[in-house]
Amino acid sequence: MDWTWFHRFGSPPHFYRIAGKLIPWCAWLAAISGVAGLIGGLVLAPPDYQQGEGYRIIYVHVPAAVLSTMAYATMATAAGVGLIWRMNVAHAVAASCAGIGASFTFLALVTGSLWGRPMWGTYWQWDPRLTSELVMLFLYLGYMGLRGAIDDTARADRASAVLALVGVINLPIIHYSVDWWNSLHQGHTLLKFGKPSMPPSMLVPLLLAMLAFVLYFAAIVLVRARGEVLRRERNARWIAELLGAPS
C-alpha cells in the first residue's frame, strides 16, 4: 500500500493548504444541515406523547453528547498518531480537539440537566450517563491542565498524548463501572424512556442535527489546528512565502 498520502498529510504546509480548502465545505454544510435539523426538530416534528414539547432539547443534547465522545476519540487517535510517527501536525490536531471536546461535554451536561428539570423534577440526578459525562469533563480538564503546565511544546505534546491514550483505555471502564454503580444504588430513574423506535419525523431531524455537529466540529478543529500549525511553524520559510514576504 502506498503511504505517501499519509506522510504528505504530516507536512505542515500541505496540511495548512488542505485544511484551508476543507473548512468552507465543512462550515457551510454544517450550517445547512444545522438549520434543516433545527427547523425539522423544533417546528416540524410532532410533540412526544409522553414528554410533550420538552423532548425537543434532544436536538441539541444528543449531538453534543455524541460529539463529546467523538472529540475524545479524535483527540486520542491524533495523539497516538503523533506519538508513534512523531507527527507534529497530529499533535496540533489533538491539542485543538481538547478545548472543543470539553465545551461539547459541558454543553451536554447543561442541556441534560435542563432536560432533567421537567422530566425528573430535578436539575441533577446521579444518572450513570450524566455522571460518566461529568468524569469525561474532568478527563478533558486534566488533559488541558497537563498541556498547560508544560512549557516545552514537544514535551507537552508527548506527555499529553500518553495521558489521552491512558484515558481511552479507562473511558469504557469508567463508563461501565458508573453504570453498574448506579444500577445498584438507585432502583430506576423516575422516568425511564428506553430508546423506542422513533418515527422518521423525529429521527431525521436528529440525524441532521448530528451531522451538523460533526461537520461543525470538523470545521472548528481544522481552524484551530491551522492556528496551531502557524504558531508552531512561525519561523518556517513556507509561512513567509505564504504571506508573500520577501525572503
Added chain:
Amino acid sequence: MSVPAIKGVSPGRAGWLLVQRDLRLGLRRPGEWLQPLIFFFVVTTLFPLATDPELSRLRDMAPGALWVAALLSSLLALELLFREDGQDGTLEQLAVSGLPLPWLLLAKTCVHWLLTGLPLVLAGPLVATALGAPYASIPGVFAALLVGSSALSLIGAVGAALTLGLRRGGVLLALLVLPLAVPVLIFGARATSLAMAQEPMAAPMYLLAAIAVLSATLAPLAAAAAVRISLE
C-alpha cells in the same frame, strides 16, 4: 540512546536490587511515608465530626468515607514516588541502563505500595470498626483495600510520571489521577459495603482484581513512556 545492559545483571536481579534500595531508603525516613497514614486517620475522623457521631448512621457512609480517605491519602503519597529520584538523576540512570524501564518502575511502584499502601490496608479495618463496621467484616474490608490500594498505586504511578518535574505538579496530579481512579473507588466501596452487610462480595472483588491486574500490566508501560518523555 540505549546502551548495552550492565553485564551480569539480569532484569530480575536489577528489580530485586531496586526493591531493596528503595525499601532501605524509605525505611530511613519513616516520617515521609507515615504522613499519608496519619492523613488517612485525620480524614476519617473528620467524617463523624462533620455529620453524626451515631454509629448506626456512620455505618451507612463508612465505606464511602473509608475509600475517599484512602484515595486521597494515596494521592498525597504519590508525590514521593518519583520526586527524589527524578531530582537527583536516578531515574535518568535507570532509563539509560538498558534494562526494561517498565519493569524497574513496577519494582519502584511495588515498594511505594509497601510503604504507603500497605499501612492503609492494615489501618483500614481499624478505621472501619471505628465507623461502625461489625468485627466479622474485617477480612472483607481488608481484602478490598488490599486489592484496591495496589490498583491505586499503579494508576497513580502514571500520573506521577507525567507530572514529574512540573512546578504545579501537586494539584495537577490530583486532577489527572482522580478521574482515572473512579472505577476503583466504585468497586472498592461497593465491596466494603457488602462486606459490612455480611453479604457475598465476590462480584465487586472480581472486578476490582481485574482492574488491579490490568493496571499492573499496562500502567508500568505508560509510566515508562511518561518518564522517558519527562527526561527528554
